[in-house]
Amino acid sequence: MAQLDISTVIDRPVEEVFAFLSNPENGPKWSSGSSEVMITSDGPIGVGTTYRSIRSFLGQRIESETEITEYEPNQLYATRSISGPFPMESSVSFEPVEGGTRITGTLWGEPGGFFKLAEPILVSRMKQQFETDLAHLKEMMEAYAL
Numbered sequence: 001m002a003q004l005d006i007s008t009v010i011d012r013p014v015e016e017v018f019a020f021l022s023n024p025e026n027g028p029k030w031s032s033g034s035s036e037v038m039i040t041s042d043g044p045i046g047v048g049t050t051y052r053s054i055r056s057f058l059g060q061r062i063e064s065e066t067e068i069t070e071y072e073p074n075q076l077y078a079t080r081s082i083s084g085p086f087p088m089e090s091s092v093s094f095e096p097v098e099g100g101t102r103i104t105g106t107l108w109g110e111p112g113g114f115f116k117l118a119e120p121i122l123v124s125r126m127k128q129q130f131e132t133d134l135a136h137l138k139e140m141m142e143a144y145a146l
Contacts, residue, residue, distance in 0.1 A: 002108070002109045002110075002122065002123045002126075003106065003107065003108050003109075004105075004106070004107045004123065004126055004127050004130060005104070005105070005106050006104075006105050006106075006127070006130050006131060006134055007102060007103065007104040007105070008102070008103055008134050008135070008138055009097060009099055009100050009101065009102050009103075009138075010100050010101050010103060010137070010138050010141050010142060011099055011100040011141075011142045012100055012101060012141050012142065013096075013100070013101065014074050014094050014095070014096045014100075014101040015074055016101075016141075017094060017100075017101040017103065017141065018073065018074045018075075018077075018094045018101075020141065020146055021077075021092060021094075021103070021137075022045060022071070022073075022077045022092075023045060024037045024039060024045075024049075024051040024053070024066070024068075025037050025038070025039060025051070026146075027053065029140075029146060030133060030136055030137040030140060030146065031055075031133045031137075032129065032132065032133055032136070033055045033056050033057050033129060033133075034053060034054075034055050035054050035055065035056065036052075036053065036054040037051055037052070037053045037054075038051060038052050038053075039051045040052050040065070045068065045071070046068065046071045047068055047069065047070065047071045048067065048068065049067070049068040049071075050065060050066065050067045050068075050082070051065070051066055052064070052065050052066075053066060057125070057126070057129070060085075062084060062085055063083075063084065064081050064083055064084025064085070064088075065081065065082045065083040065084065066079050066080065066081050066082065067079065067080055067082050069089075070091070074094055075093065075094055076091065076092065076093045076094065077091075077092055078090065078091040078092070086109055086110050087109065087110045088107065088108065088109040088110075089107070089108045089109075090105065090106065090107045090108070091105070091106050092104070092105045092106075093105075103134075105130070105134075107126070107130070
């Protein structure tokens, strides 16, 4: 199983950072591999919310369905894939700190098919992409562009 951990501090209040990041439809605004996200369930965002996403990674188009499994406003949200090329779970925590909000994300995945063969490359490239995307998110949020 592959695992990635990443963290940064964004100079914005925790309520603003959480509100933006916990809405899956905002993914394409800051994540380079995300091209489309659509919530597929009714009601407000929270535990049980499902969404369909289309991403590209290592030249592959990845379509998946995801479910929010934990949702504690301004503290934590977690997801798990319910369809797609490999099972994946993620958790993102939010902590108010001097200078803004610390975001800590963890991603677990079990590559299959093409991705299983490329697991060492996959983990390295995913970490690189997440670090780049998180730096982009930080820059845009701190510039109030999001």
